[in-house]
Amino acid sequence: SETVLVVGAGQSGFQAAASLRDKGFTGRVELIGDEPGVPYQRPPLSKGYLDGTAGDEQLRLRPEDFFAEKDIRLVPGRVAEVDRAATRVRLEDGRRLDYDYLVLATGARNRTLPVPGADLDGVLMLRTRDDADRLRVSLEAARDVVVIGGGFIGLEFAAHAGRPVTVVEAQDRLLARVASPEISEFFAEHHRAAGHTVLLGTGVTALHGAGRVEAVELSDGRRLPADLVVVAVGVLPETSLAEQAGLDVANGVVVDEHLCTGDPKIFAIGDCASFPCVQAGAATRLESVQNAVDQARSVAAAIAGERAPYDSLPWFWTDQTGAKLQIAGILSAADRTVVTGDREAGRFSVLSFRDDVLIAVESVNRPPDHIAARRLFTAEPRPAYADLEADAFDLKAHLK
Template sequence: MTTVLVVGAGQSGFQAVASLRDRGFDGRVVLVGDEPGVPYQRPPLSKAYLAGTAGLEQLHLRGADFFAEKDIELVEARVRSIDRAARKANFEDGRELDYDFLVLATGARNRTLPVPGANLPGVLTLRTRDDADRLRASLEQAEDVVVAGGGFIGLEFASHAGRPVTIVEAQDRLLNRVATPEISAYFAELHRAAGHTVLLGQGVAALHGDERVREVELSDGTRLPADLVVVAVGVVPETALAEAAGLPVRNGVVVDAHLRTADERIFAIGDCANFPCVQAGAETRLESVQNAVDQARCVAAAITGTAEPYASLPWFWTDQAGAKLQIAGILSGADRTVVAGDPAEGKFSVLSFRDDVLVAVESVNRPADHIAARRLFTAEPKPAYADLEASAFDLKAHLK
């Protein structure tokens, strides 16, 4: 009997095993994860779950009965190493398991702040359910909350923490890595209007305290009072297993267009995988639910005999400061932007072009634009600047 072993029981690992069964795979399916309980989704951790408006059950991707019904073995353990020659995985608890195909779905871990005081009590991060529980409990007692990092996670945390916080961002704009300057400026205003202090161009130089953190020292020497510091400065892909097994690793586990590593029996998907992205025209590692789910489906198809190159359109959403931002496409390499709609009304989209071809659409409270963009990006030819200009950049007018 063919055995598929999926390492990492997060968004992509869960989807891989579910899709294998959906496609009629009747071999042995083992999903190994080092977090307790059934697989859960992370997006609510910085939104409804943090705010206390969603409970544990709403995090779960499926209940325990699903795994029993589908004959999927859900194993709580950490995989320590992979023996590629013997096609065997060794678990930290001493167990080992033979596989025919192995899927690395190990995700990413949070970056830490490389500054003095980073390990003080009261300095927390947000990746797992346990992290979210700790943060919720700390928020109840904290007086002064500082968020280090103005990316998606830091800003969502600020939005759903239920109180004003100070956001410290080393770059000169929020969402620097992931959004256009127009979107950055809009959200900086929204967060300020919501009562948060947004400090741009200021790194965290040190954290000071005694039995817990008391102050955040900024790069210009300013000291902010803080008894809770949330570090949200990005993630590092979890590649240790691949590296130790001699597989190429470069900002993630390197895979080909079919999401296969250099070993044809081993795939990598989700946050841990660096893949040739069709839309970016370059090696890319994405951190999104869409990417995790679609890559898992692609690998399940490959294992069940219908391999297709991975080409799904990247898309993403975030809820913050009372607004919904949805992004379709890939911003890298964009050389021109147009704003459609009126930011003052709180509903607009930023269209980004590369060589006069539409490559990304960021929509704020304009879900119809997002849906239209996703449909346009998956059809040919891709909309050109001149065509869109002729319709006053109304994306819906171009749907066939």
């Protein structure tokens, strides 16, 4: 019988293994992961797990006995090398495992801050459960907390830190890479109203301290006192194995519309994969649970004999204490936006268009809009500006 090796036991690796069984695959399934414990999900790490409202049970993707029941072998360890000619991997401890299909689900790692002092004690990042455990302990003792980076992780950390913090963002708006200016502005107001200090257009030039961090030096020369600094400046895809194996890498492991690399036996999914995104019309790498889960399902189906091009709609959510943002579609090169709902009350949606076609809907505290948007995006043709205008930009009304 055939063997599928999945490298990386995070969101997408776990899902690939589970979906192989759902699809009736009866061969061996081995899930190799270098983090301790059973596979867990990351979203609570910067939300409920941080503020103590979610525990270990909320992190785990399945209880331990699930893996025995489904005959999924969890292999603790780190894969050091892929030998494509021999269709075999080597783990760091020397163990070798053969495969018929290999699924790279290696995720991403945090970018580091390229400034002096970035390695001082008290300078932390957030990606893994271990990171979150360290942060929780540090938060208890910290007086002055500075978050570097106003993306989703930095802002979620601020929202769930349980105290006022300072967020320093180099761009002139929050969430600049992923959200519309209207949403950026709302979240700056939201966090300021919660008591946080939000500094935009402000870089960090150095971290100071004797062994332990004491201050953050800003590009305008100011120094902020800090005894805990959270660096949240984005991630880099974990592509070292793919590179070692001689596969194409360009901002992620390059895959085709079937999420297959240049080697027909090797797939790549989740945060580490750069795939031809139908909605973006370009090679894209996404960092979301939806992307990890749907790509895993697609590859599992392909291995089990149901091969179809990957075309799932990208969607995303973030929860920032009192403000839940949900995004459907991909926001790239929008040339027109419409705001619907009640912006003042913090319940509204931003509809983004390109060439008069709807490309993304960002909803703040408006789940029905998000659900309607996801249904609209899966229907063809994509809604046009004029058609939505005729329904006063009411997505639910337009669906009927």
